[in-house]
Amino acid sequence: MGRLAATFDYESLRNARISENQARLVSLGVQGKISELRAKASPAKPVETSVKKSCKKVYDRSSLRRSDRLKGKSGEVLFNSDSLRYSERLRARSVNPLKLNRRRVLGNGDGEEEANTPANAPRLKVDTTELRPSPEVLSRRCDSKGRGSVYDPIFGICCHFCRQKKLCGEEDCKRCGDLDMDEPCLGKTDCSVCHSSNGVLCRACLKVRYGEEMEEVRENKEWMCPHCQEEKGINPYWICNSSLCLKKRKMVPTGIAIFKAREAGYKSVAHLLMDKLQKAANHRKY
Known part of the structure; x- marks a missing residue:
């Protein structure tokens, strides 16, 4: 009962104070200004945005850009050499001797490639005097007997496994030591059947990957690479x-x-x- 009486007394006092404050505002004449300020402070109504209507684009019906092949002008283009972008090699305007270093010499000048040319002795068709490495470089050739220590993209023979075009490290190899193109490389194998690059292995790869010694391969004139052994079903x-x-x-x-x-x-x-x-x-x- 005491709590309800206290609440009632508080409400009556509050209402009486509110009435007194309103009467004072009216007597001062600020009631109108308060209403104006409230009207200005009220949020404005959002402006309605107009929705754009999608319109279908009408494309021009003029002729499309077609290639010369679709226009039926392929014959003119093919026979006009100036209109095509060919490389210098196809235009035969320049010949780089470095790109021809793997062509083998044609035998007897009859236009036929020399038969059974060893893959470990590819003959170069360029003048090798200007492309020879320096004596200082050749002196480091035998520092590594396994694969050789001198990488040479021109005179080096690529191993099928490690794919390193190195001069071999054999001391008595005339192909890599004296750069005699008529001699085979003693540090690279050659298959007696295919004579292809698949049978060219350096001493290190031959030993580590296939368990064979280079001296034994040289003595065996009928040595075959793993490709030919598999093809013939030998092993x-x-x-x-x-x-x-x-x-x-x-x-x-x-x-x-x-x-x-x-x-x-x-x-x-x-x-x-x-x-x-x-x-x-x-x-x-x-």
């Missing part, structure tokens, strides 16, 4: 394990797998891969 599951050949087989390249192969007791990476392929084939049979 089952013996394949080339270069990254290029493995990607063609849709297989993951082995990378540096020689340490793993030797830890497992294999002679080379090719022996490790051959064993894996044989086990996989036997597993599919059963």
